[in-house]
Amino acid sequence: MKLTENIYLVGSGEIGLSNNYDCHVYLVDGGSDAILIDAGVGIEPEKIKANVEKYVPWDKVSRVLCTHSHADHSGGSEYFQKEGKEVWLSKEEYDWMSNSKAEVEEALRLAINAGGYPEGYVFSYFKPDHVMNEDELITCGDLKLRPIHVRGHSPGMYCFYMEADDGNVLFASDFVFINGDIGLLNAPGSDLASYREDIGKLKDLLVDAMFSGHRLFLLKNGQAHIQKAIEQLDKVFMPSTF
Numbered sequence: 007m008k009l010t011e012n013i014y015l016v017g018s019g020e021i022g023l024s025n026n027y028d029c030h031v032y033l034v035d036g037g038s039d040a041i042l043i044d045a046g047v048g049i050e051p052e053k054i055k056a057n058v059e060k061y062v063p064w065d066k067v068s069r070v071l072c073t074h075s076h077a078d079h080s081g082g083s084e085y086f087q088k089e090g091k092e093v094w095l096s097k098e099e100y101d102w103m104s105n106s107k108a109e110v111e112e113a114l115r116l117a118i119n120a121g122g123y124p125e126g127y128v129f130s131y132f133k134p135d136h137v138m139n140e141d142e143l144i145t146c147g148d149l150k151l152r153p154i155h156v157r158g159h160s161p162g163m164y165c166f167y168m169e170a171d172d173g174n175v176l177f178a179s180d181f182v183f184i185n186g187d188i189g190l191l192n193a194p195g196s197d198l199a200s201y202r203e204d205i206g207k208l209k210d211l212l213v214d215a216m217f218s219g220h221r222l223f224l225l226k227n228g229q230a231h232i233q234k235a236i237e238q239l240d241k242v243f244m245p246s247t248f
């Protein structure tokens with residue numbers, strides 16, 4: 007599904023584009039290069055590939071940028087690596103995924119209990135081809151994506167910010183959603199105090215399009231929805247979460 011001049015939705019369980027358990031998977035076409043934002047859950051990943059091929063040749067996709075290590079976003083990593091794509095993950099998230107396996111597994115168990123994954127689902131731990139730092143600017147053909155490290159949903163989550171000709175874009179992953187809902191979880195790795203500390207990093211970006219990892223995406227006024235999240239995290243009551 008074409009969303010903007012350069013961005014396509016190529017995976018989503020919620021709207022039936024790919025496997026039921028996939029997050030929203032976005033394709034960014036920078037002209038000479040293309041990247042995927044997130045890898046999906048890893049069940050029927052070929053459906054994501056087939057959707058990509060509706061818009062760009064498969065060979066043009068060089069990388070998958072995983073926003074965080076939750077299985078619905080990164081479980082497909084091994085498949086894409088076997089297909090010759092590099093998988094990139096933040097240094098902070100890779101550290102958490104590899105050094106805190108008990109926490110990762112407990113979060114997975116709680117997610118399976120909530121119906122987020124099928125019974126018996128096993129997460130494929132993967133080794134990223136590149137470990138990202140927050141200060142690196144990622145080039146995709148004519149486009150540049152700036153990673154923003156935001157803790158609260160997962161310790162090493164990166165959102166990606168991009169200034170395109172038709173507006174400013176934030177790939178917001180599970181950090182912030184439409185109407186300012188946040189992605190606080192009852193699970194290890196998710197933390198409300200970190201949300202309070204890091205939400206301000208999304209202030210003043212003048213975001214037009216906001217492409218979150220679930221629920222409805224926004225083509226304009228994204229910053230107003232981010233502002234709602236900032237405001238509710240500045241009050242004493244529990245913020246509304248997805």
Ligand SMILES: [Fe+2]
Nearest residue numbers: 074076159180
């Ligand atoms: Fe997540």
